[in-house]
Amino acid sequence: MSKIVLLSPDAIRLPLLSSAPEHKEENGNTFNLKDKCSRATALGQRVEHFAKGLSQYFDVTVLVPDLNYPGKEHIDSNKLCYSIIPYNWFGANWQYSKELADILIDFDVVIIPTTTGTGFKNVANLSKNKLVIIDGWVPFLVEFPCALLSYNDEQVRKEHWAKDVPQYMELMRRANLILYANDAQGHFYEGLSICLGKLDHNSYKKLPIMKVPYGVENKYPSHKIKSDDKIKLIWYGSIYPWYNPFPLAEAVKDSKTILVDFIGLDHPRFKNLYKTKYKEIFEEYDGIKYTTNYNDDPSVMLYEYDAGIIIANDWLENKYSNRCRVFDMISHGLPVIMNEGSPLFAEEVLNPVLFKISSDNIKKDLDKLCENQENLHIQKEFFDVIYEELSWNKILSPLINYIMENTNAKS
Amino acid sequence: MKKVVVLSPSVSPLPLVNTAPEIIKDGNIKINFKELFSSITEPGVRAWKIAEILSADKELEVTLYIPNSNFPKNEYIDFSKIPFYIQPYNIKAATWNWSEELDKKLKDVDFVIVQTTAGVGFQNCTVLPGTVNVIVDGYNPIFAEMPCKLLSSSKIYRRIFWDKFMSQYVELLRRANCVLYANDRQYYYYEGQFFSIKKLDWKAFQFSPLLKVPFGINRIKETQKHQDRKEFSLLWSGSIHLWHEPEKILEQLELLPNVEIRFPCMPDIKYSKFHHNIFKKYFNTVDDRHNVTVSSGNDTLNSDLYSQYDSGILLARDWLEEKYSIRSTVLDMLSFGLPVLLNKGNPLFDELNYLTDSIYPISSNTIYNDLINYSTIKPCVSKESLLKLQEQLSWDVVIKPLLEYIKRF
Numbered sequence: 001m002s003k004i005v006l007l008s009p010d011a012i013r014l015p016l017l018s019s020a021p022e023h024k025e026e027n028g029n030t031f032n033l034k035d036k037c038s039r040a041t042a043l044g045q046r047v048e049h050f051a052k053g054l055s056q057y058f059d060v061t062v063l064v065p066d067l068n069y070p071g072k073e074h075i076d077s078n079k080l081c082y083s084i085i086p087y088n089w090f091g092a093n094w095q096y097s098k099e100l101a102d103i104l105i106d107f108d109v110v111i112i113p114t115t116t117g118t119g120f121k122n123v124a125n126l127s128k129n130k131l132v133i134i135d136g137w138v139p140f141l142v143e144f145p146c147a148l149l150s151y152n153d154e155q156v157r158k159e160h161w162a163k164d165v166p167q168y169m170e171l172m173r174r175a176n177l178i179l180y181a182n183d184a185q186g187h188f189y190e191g192l193s194i195c196l197g198k199l200d201h202n203s204y205k206k207l208p209i210m211k212v213p214y215g216v217e218n219k220y221p222s223h224k225i226k227s228d229d230k231i232k233l234i235w236y237g238s239i240y241p242w243y244n245p246f247p248l249a250e251a252v253k254d255s256k257t258i259l260v261d262f263i264g265l266d267h268p269r270f271k272n273l274y275k276t277k278y279k280e281i282f283e284e285y286d287g288i289k290y291t292t293n294y295n296d297d298p299s300v301m302l303y304e305y306d307a308g309i310i311i312a313n314d315w316l317e318n319k320y321s322n323r324c325r326v327f328d329m330i331s332h333g334l335p336v337i338m339n340e341g342s343p344l345f346a347e348e349v350l351n352p353v354l355f356k357i358s359s360d361n362i363k364k365d366l367d368k369l370c371e372n373q374e375n376l377h378i379q380k381e382f383f384d385v386i387y388e389e390l391s392w393n394k395i396l397s398p399l400i401n402y403i404m405e406n407t408n409a410k411s
Numbered sequence: 412m413k414k415v416v417v418l419s420p421s422v423s424p425l426p427l428v429n430t431a432p433e434i435i436k437d438g439n440i441k442i443n444f445k446e447l448f449s450s451i452t453e454p455g456v457r458a459w460k461i462a463e464i465l466s467a468d469k470e471l472e473v474t475l476y477i478p479n480s481n482f483p484k485n486e487y488i489d490f491s492k493i494p495f496y497i498q499p500y501n502i503k504a505a506t507w508n509w510s511e512e513l514d515k516k517l518k519d520v521d522f523v524i525v526q527t528t529a530g531v532g533f534q535n536c537t538v539l540p541g542t543v544n545v546i547v548d549g550y551n552p553i554f555a556e557m558p559c560k561l562l563s564s565s566k567i568y569r570r571i572f573w574d575k576f577m578s579q580y581v582e583l584l585r586r587a588n589c590v591l592y593a594n595d596r597q598y599y600y601y602e603g604q605f606f607s608i609k610k611l612d613w614k615a616f617q618f619s620p621l622l623k624v625p626f627g628i629n630r631i632k633e634t635q636k637h638q639d640r641k642e643f644s645l646l647w648s649g650s651i652h653l654w655h656e657p658e659k660i661l662e663q664l665e666l667l668p669n670v671e672i673r674f675p676c677m678p679d680i681k682y683s684k685f686h687h688n689i690f691k692k693y694f695n696t697v698d699d700r701h702n703v704t705v706s707s708g709n710d711t712l713n714s715d716l717y718s719q720y721d722s723g724i725l726l727a728r729d730w731l732e733e734k735y736s737i738r739s740t741v742l743d744m745l746s747f748g749l750p751v752l753l754n755k756g757n758p759l760f761d762e763l764n765y766l767t768d769s770i771y772p773i774s775s776n777t778i779y780n781d782l783i784n785y786s787t788i789k790p791c792v793s794k795e796s797l798l799k800l801q802e803q804l805s806w807d808v809v810i811k812p813l814l815e816y817i818k819r820f
Contacts, residue, residue, distance in 0.1 A: 023649045036797075089474070137510060141606040141611075142602075142606075144810065145612070145613045145614070145616035146616050148613050149616070157613045158613060160613070161612055161613035165612075169607070183596075185599075186598035186599075186601045187596050187597075187598075187600045187603065187735075188599045188600070188602055188603035189603060190600055190603065190604075190731070190734075191554075191599065191600040191601060191602065191603025191604040191607070192603035192604065192606060192607045194554045194604065194607075195581065195602075195603070195604045195607035195608050196607050200558075200573055201557070201569045201570065201572075201573035202558065202569075202733065203558060203731070204555075204559050204562070204654075204730050204731055205728075205729075205730050205777050206559035206730070207731070242616075313617075314617075314618050315617050315618075316602070316615065316616055316618070317616065318619070319599070320599070346691070346761070
């Protein structure tokens with residue numbers, strides 16, 4: 001059986017034993033164990049879904065950053081259908097790691113997301129007998145400039161770019177297959193691949209890229225819990241530099257018909273981001289509910305809302321974004337309101353459950369959309385189609401076939 | 412006044428005087444005068460229309476440079492019908508080479524618009540001083556098409572040509588102040604290229620130097636009424652290239668006697684052996700298939716021709732070229748009210764999603780059923796759709812963003 005390894009650059013939702021301690025010590029600091037090891041953001045969640053889906057056919061191992069590994073004795077392994085191995089995250093981040101190289105030797109297929117620089121150097125230098133699959137669902141080159149905005153010093157941003165992007169390019173050259181999540185990304189990777197020299201005059205038929213969208217799970221509520229006459233919208237999830245929640249807060253702060261709650265604004269691990277950039281601003285808004293804590297099971301909470309809402313800056317990042325939280329909300333039967341520019345509006349299957357407003361006219365567009373409560377009431381049948389078309393099993397099947405055809409795992 | 416140069420890599424639709432000859436001789440060879448100096452080609456039309464629309468603005472002095480091999484004597488040109496300046500340039504000297512002649516013409520202008528086809532002007536535009544705003548017209552995404560064009564060449568030639576083409580093209584892209592694209596897919600495709608060649612970097616998180624200028628259509632005042640026919644009559648849209656797949660249609664037509672098709676404008680001289688190979692199987696002088704017509708390269712694609720058919724049709728191979736194609740002849744047909752059957756998934760289905768009755772999806776796997784289906788329902792283009800098409804795609808509308816860009820400086 002082919003051995004597949006998934007390199008997670010971040011925490012996955014490791015199931016912890018009830019006996020696991022509440023805190024973890026690290027470099028003299030104390031952290032909440034769940035925050036560190038069991039509260040995944042989009043990066044980790046995608047890896048998990050991949051691991052679950054692929055483990056039905058292959059021997060799958062997930063490499064988890066040592067920072068996010070609680071210790072074997074604290075993991076409820078019975079709840080996992082794949083193996084877990086920790087790796088030295090700092091050692092593999094933007095640099096070659098001997099430890100990681102030794103781990104990867106044992107695997108036939110390596111799947112690596114293109115975020116955070118973790119494992120780039122190692123995987124780019126893997127021998128040709130290994131199948132390297134890049135998961136480019138977060139397009140690194142358009143997100144990285146936004147992430148670098150967290151450095152106030154332009155010189156620092158420039159240096160990071162100069163040092164880190166060549167590693168990314170090297171990784172892309174090595175890839176046997178590049179995964180993407182929406183059509184905009186697919187076209188981007190085609191353009192990138194050609195100029196990287198990965199494709200040439202022989203590449204007129206098919207390119208080594210494959211669409212694997214972000215999946216959904218059927219968590220449609222058996223009944224809605226609604227305790228308010230107002231239209232209730234939820235902003236759900238951490239705020240990153242490319243988001244822009246404040247015009248939304250401004251637009252609804254005095255609304256008598258629309259309520260927007262901002263939930264789970266803090267990253268479970270990078271708590272400085274919210275604290276330094278957003279906390280003070282949110283505290284200015286009287287009457288707007290906001291919370292920072294991560295929701296381990298958001299289901300009951302989500303069922304209280306009419307729709308989700310996300311406003312992003314009209315930057316390059318938005319044009320390629322594939323926001324996991326959108327799929328999470330759809331999984332829970334919520335339609336989602338977004339500003340223009342998102343490539344998800346071009347995904348036909350999602351048409352019935354996505355609503356577009358203009359970031360220049362949030363108040364006006366929201367008032368119009370919400371003037372009739374029925375506008376946001378989407379028939380369950382539409383969600384059922386999405387659950388069918390975007391189920392993880394379905395979207396992973398081309399990847400499974402590809403791996404089977406390209407390794408010795410033919411049944 | 413701002414000086415704008417539009418560099419055409421191809422013959423342009425030059426208006427000729429009535430006294431222009433029909434045929435000219437080059438040694439023993441007879442050449443159709445109009446074909447050489449005044450025919451319709453996609454790059455030529457694009458360059459012409461850009462020059463025409465821009466020249467309507469009094470702040471701009473526009474010159475269209477036409478290849479010297481396609482520039483007749485002045486006495487044959489009807490200058491009264493041309494609202495901008497035209498000049499010949501030595502195309503051989505400027506293709507894949509730096510041309511001193513072209514350099515002299517370009518270095519003192521304010522804007523140069525150069526297409527990414529055929530390597531014309533690449534080297535010259537790359538080294539223009541920073542005072543010249545270089546606008547690269549990438550409406551035809553050359554990376555997708557070039558590998559297909561090279562298929563008929565030897566492996567070694569393809570390798571050498573590709574390396575030369577890549578290096579000059581990338582340098583041109585780097586130099587460009589602005590790059591034009593024609594459909595939304597091309598936008599992402601170019602942005603991927605820009606990051607790869609370091610044209611975009613850590614500063615590029617808000618916008619990139621791309622401007623959408625689709626391939627346009629002429630405003631048609633009247634459309635011809637189509638004649639009623641018993642058969643379902645199809646007109647192949649334009650020439651046939653290596654990336655097209657007409658043989659799939661021909662195979663099915665043997666089983667569909669009530670469907671007929673005409674292939675006009677054959678053969679494209681570069682690929683005559685290729686065309687011969689496609690049609691030889693289906694034609695010989697003894698056994699003409701009654702439902703397939705192949706006509707010569709003198710056909711004029713216009714409303715007279717279109718009015719004789721129920722629908723246009725174009726089937727391409729499922730290659731990269733199809734994914735980013737613009738299909739200007741399809742647009743031309745639509746502008747005259749002729750619906751077109753086209754590869755399912757072609758970008759036009761996204762670009763023209765405001766029309767419900769103009770383009771209809773087909774595929775090589777389902778072509779038999781597609782033809783039966785459409786022969787029954789007989790597609791048509793409503794007046795409302797035609798109006799919407801003109802509102803969105805008339806040349807003056809699509810070139811407006813380019814004009815606004817130029818006027819910003």
